[in-house]
Amino acid sequence: MIVSKAKERQDVINMLEGVKSVFLLGCSECATLCGTGSPEALAEMKESLESIGKKVTGTFVAKTGCQVLGTKVELKANKEEVDAADAILVMSCGAGTQSMVEVFKDKKVYPANDTAFLGNMTRFQHFDERCSMCGECIIDKTGGICPVTTCPKGILNGPCGGTNNGFCEVSPDIECAWAKIYARMERTGELEKMRQIIPPKDYSKKLSPKVFVIEKKKEEK
Amino acid sequence: MKRLKEALEAGEFTITAECGPPKGTDIAEMLEHARHLLGKINAINVTDNQSAVVRIGSLPVCRLLSEMGHDPIFQLTCRDRNRLAIQSDLMGAHILGIKNVLCMTGDHVAAGDHKTAKPVYDLESVQLLQTVAALNGGHDLAGNEMKGATNLYQGAVVTPEANPIEPQMLKFEKKVKAGANFFQTQAIYDMDNFKRFMDRARKYNVKVLAGILLLKNAGMANFLNKFVPGITVPQELIDRLKAAGKEGALECGMDIAAEQVRIIKEQGIADGAHVMAIGLENKVPEILKRAGIA
Structure with missing residues (x-):
């Protein structure tokens, strides 16, 4: 929400x-x-x-x-x-x-x-930001966890040197997105996927203001 | 002294050091420190707004050090520039005669002295390495043909003491794949851990320079342990620094650094050492002397 x-x-x-x-x-x-x-x-x-x-x-x-x-x-x-x-x-x-x-x-x-922000309510009236609506979802490649949003640097290819026992150097309250991604992909048996280099994001997808119109489906005969 | 690339490719034990440009235009002291290192090291890193603190840019300082006779390593982070600025700086480095670039994501602005700044991170380290590879191949990141390619020897960083280590190793592998020729590591103190790291790193065709950070006193060691992720100073070294007292701590730290360089060289653990003295670059020649490196 x-x-x-x-x-x-x-x-x-x-x-x-x-x-x-x-x-x-x-x-x-x-x-x-x-x-x-x-x-x-x-x-x-x-x-x-x-x-x-x-x-x-x-x-x-x-x-x-x-x-x-x-x-x-x-x-x-x-x-x-x-x-x-x-x-x-x-x-x-x-x-x-x-x-x-x-x-x-x-x-x-x-x-x-x-x-x-767009938040998940994880406990009553406790909201966590998981998705930043970047317009180009890549979480199929990252174990369902979004590094664009949950890594403060939005790093797409693995943890930086600031990964700190599962937490982030930016704040001790933030979990390291890439430590979480690794742990989850290990559990789901997808670590091989983590070897692929994710290319730079297409920020044209994020250009504002956006308009989205759902086209009416033509009635089938 | 051979330049970085030549030394590494010749299989020589290669030494790099680091200099951090100051905040402000008075660079006399920095240049003086750099002059102390002439002929003692193969190449010198110039940091890029390190710790997200505003300073003179890396590129102009690289040029000055190049004119002095050094082989500079242009540290380039993704924090302050988007992909357009990154590519023009890389081409700029080439025409200024800079031969080496160290590709990093960069410390977050939250760590620095402009905490309300907008961090860029349009690219990150792996994609930055790919960008250098593209420019070296004569095409920009969008695939457009360039009039004259760059010829940059590209390096990256790795944290052998990162916890957890497995995701770090996956990223290391990606950096190799993206075109890294050499790595300079975060400071390492636990030699057994570093050997384990090198056993894995040796499987790839890249050169690794071990990060040696000069400990100035026990307080600094405790600070690193407490506040800097990926650096662990063993208690044994902290005890030695304490025992050396206030007067002898720096000498003791130089001994420790020299011992580390010596062990890495004598046991062939890595391809060289990257000695970080943080403002005490004038001590680096003495450290190298104690390490048995002429």
Whole structure:
């Protein structure tokens, strides 16, 4: 999921300087799991903003905030609340925030969260980054463990000299990706594969902004 | 003195040392240290923003040392340059008369003095070796034909005391496959472990220079053990440095380095030694003398 972290409250307050009334929008997907866009998080934000004299015209948790059209339709029921607000404060990821920018052309839209990374929830509300969406998956060659993401240097061909008893020289909290890859490929009997040199990555696959359109399949006769 | 490539190919016990460019433009001391080494070593490494600390670039210093009469080894990391910059620096090295390049991924910026910098790592060491091989063959990394190829003797690094060692050995093999002609190792102190490493390395057609890092005192040895992955100074050596006292520690460290070089040479364990004195390059000739190398 997309991991988001709540901005420091003071930063949000600074952002809302001159804004008297806000509509709060959360998201029932990732941001709810992260606790940054859940009904509880919205209620807390409402109370916090009201305590400093802001008016909260309404709150709503979108089903999927990054789904522009769906969210637009959902929010029709809240039209008056949104119209009454000087700004929309979006408590989701950057994609959800920008859905609102697209839907409400003339309305100020602000982010309450920082969007951190694509994360695996490995324990309750504990997220680990395993994939950096590089656009060219190579983990068939690396035992299913991504060195692009989990090695701080993104090394594609084995451990550097900083491999340290299974950990990384960059931080004692980081496991050495290549020690893990080796151990796993040994278990799965794929060590031979690890001898292949992986070529430089194609960073053109990572160029932003990206667009992806799923083409409709032609109906078979 | 033969140059690096000639010495290694002739099967001579080859000596390299290292010099680290300073931060700032006053290079008088560095040049003075390098001058001490003239005629004593086969080649001299010039580090590339070592430990991710900003310093003068390796390439211009290589050129200055070349003019002085040294055979410089251009250390090139992938931390600060993308594949375009890497290739132009390699071609630049060639036209400046630099003959050797040491290909490394490079310490992470987290280790250095610009911790908020964006690390590049467009390529890494194995791919960098492939890049040098491509340029030596007259084509750039994208396959475009070059007007004049490079002719660089390419080396790489390996950590014989890495733990775990098996993935390190697989990478060593990849580096050989990618075109490494010679290796300079991370500092080694445990000679039995190094022999085990060399037994495996000898299966490949590459030259290996053992990394000898001058221990200046027991504190330095403890620091290496605690903070530098892949270096293990045995307790016995730490005890010797301690026993030598504050006054005698450096002399003792020079003795230890000299003994290591002597053992490696006399027992034919490796093809040479890479002596790292970190700022005390002027001590290298004395270490070599004590090691029995004229």
